[in-house]
Amino acid sequence: MPKVVKGYRKQAMDTIMESASRLFFESGYQESSMDDIAREIGVTKGTLYLYFKNKEELLYEVCRRNTNLLEDNLDKLVTEDILESAKSFFKAELELPEHLRFHWIFALGEINKNQRVRKILLESYENYVKIISSRLEVLKERGLISGDADTRKLSLTMIALHNGIMMSMMQGLSEADASEIFEAGIRNILKNSSLYKN
Amino acid sequence: MPKVVKGYRKQAMDTIMESASRLFFESGYQESSMDDIAREIGVTKGTLYLYFKNKEELLYEVCRRNTNLLEDNLDKLVTEDILESAKSFFKAELELPEHLRFHWIFALGEINKNQRVRKILLESYENYVKIISSRLEVLKERGLISGDADTRKLSLTMIALHNGIMMSMMQGLSEADASEIFEAGIRNILKNSSLYKN
Amino acid sequence: MPKVVKGYRKQAMDTIMESASRLFFESGYQESSMDDIAREIGVTKGTLYLYFKNKEELLYEVCRRNTNLLEDNLDKLVTEDILESAKSFFKAELELPEHLRFHWIFALGEINKNQRVRKILLESYENYVKIISSRLEVLKERGLISGDADTRKLSLTMIALHNGIMMSMMQGLSEADASEIFEAGIRNILKNSSLYKN
Amino acid sequence: MPKVVKGYRKQAMDTIMESASRLFFESGYQESSMDDIAREIGVTKGTLYLYFKNKEELLYEVCRRNTNLLEDNLDKLVTEDILESAKSFFKAELELPEHLRFHWIFALGEINKNQRVRKILLESYENYVKIISSRLEVLKERGLISGDADTRKLSLTMIALHNGIMMSMMQGLSEADASEIFEAGIRNILKNSSLYKN
DNA sequence: CATGAATGAGACTTCATTCAT
């Protein structure tokens, strides 16, 4: 009987979280049994409890991990050249496995059922706004966007557009269409930044 | 012994669907037991099975009903004066109970688990695009938006923006902020419609 | 909505019992719901309770009716010409609908679960023995079977042979084979009646 | 917390099947709940599902096991000395617990409800015929029964007689009477084997 | 570390029975 990962607790936990995340996304949290998750890894149920206190804890850690991954991604890829980095950020997202790419939408479905998951999401949302705003502030200082633009509102709009497009993709919107309207949207928002003032 | 609704099957079904919809949204589909739903109405479990053959059928009918309600709403409220009707449409949405307002996000969480729900959503998504596109076509004929704008892409973008903002509201975005960036966004998209060409 | 049979309680009860009997045999007692039985007749569940106090009572009456029918059949068809009447009795049985023909086997399956059904069956079994014995006694008086034959044992054997062949028919034995071995068997028993003495 | 049988899956399954078989016979399949069966063994419901995927599967396995047991019994005990072995076979049967002795009658009650059980029974019936026929063929070769006797029909008759007597025993026929008429019947059939020709 | 046997609470569903209309 194979150990999850020989010796390394952290890696074992990560292996479990990866499988759990995929299953949660594909079949739902409630619909994925601990047995399913264990089988996916090639381990027995009991083993999962060596690494996570219970199923809810596993969900919590999965959400935290995915949220952090996505946040790091944003932080790394979004530079002051907003338009260009928006493009590459979106392109990078398309490479992600679905359970990561659509993690936010999945997690939103759990937000009403789980206070700890809610907390993670709300904080992450705020971080997103903060990160993008800070980049936009630089643009403003350089005079590349309107001086009276409200960078927070610009950020909120960009995020909304992004998430809305992700929702559409879950409903079948093609990657080509998605990329195109995302890019046009961001370009548009930046160009008419003065529409978003306080 | 209370009857669901005296005599009228249709009304009885609607009463059940309304309660079920609220519970599904608030606690999740799996997390809401048939007992919970029945208790909410003041009826016993068995009664639900007089009206819906099983729990999944109930979910399906709830989704169909909500989706239709929202679609009718869109069809009724969105006129050729897109900007103005966008405002009133959004305002009307804010009056809806959460389980209706956020129905699309809820349903998206079920899309991977249930083929019939998926079908409803995909069809509805296409209808949304069709409805908005047709209104935009009229604008184009009147020369109010760019002649070479792709009305389908404009619609996709508007819908994405709308849904993205809804997601943000579930994460705490205020109604004021939401209204404002929605309105600005729609205005912006229309004004720069030439950005969205084929 | 059609009344079971206009006005005539007895006929209504018989209509119900006939349908119930068929269903009980085809699907089992427990497996046949009151709804199923009612639907078969084109009536609603509630109606059945106008004629039978509950489901068990219905089973009881069905068993009593079928048992009596079969017993009358035996009494009518079995004359002192045992061999000849055995043939015609068996032929008549083959004309019966399965739920009647195999009623005894069905009822035997309920014997352990229901004291009242058990009582009916045991009494009927004794009556069978009595009826056949009495016919055999006449034969003995006429010197057509051995004077020291035990007519009770002869009867027991004949009944066992008959019932065993019925069991085989439920397992696919052809009517031709069944008739043949039944006739040969009865002939054999009569011819060697002296084997069965006290 | 008691384990069904320490460590041995096969034995655990057998323990369950034994109890289930007894309960099924005594109270009927539908009437025996999984709770009842579990309680009988001193285990909880859930445990049963570790060994049998559902209740129907349990019934199926019980039937298969009992049918095989009885078939082995026949194969082992019936030699070419048909008359003598019939006696010892019957005697051995009287030692069996009722749920085994009357298994065939019980199973016949399930034959209309369950295709897989039906298949087992039909196959077993054919095997019985084959086993007995083959023994009779030997007798025929030795000239101990009529050269033109149809051994298949002889077998069918013997089986019918046997099963019919079992039915009678369920209705109260004494063991003494049963043994006697079984033995006389078999003797009779063999002696007059020429009655059963093709 | 890992297993797998066992548990027991809880979910969905069915259905005999009642009763107001």
Add this chain to the structure above:
DNA sequence: GATGAATGAAGTCTCATTCAT
């Protein structure tokens, strides 16, 4: 007489969790 809405008990099955090995 007949209906059909409602009940509630009971049954099957699942699954998170525990624990001895």
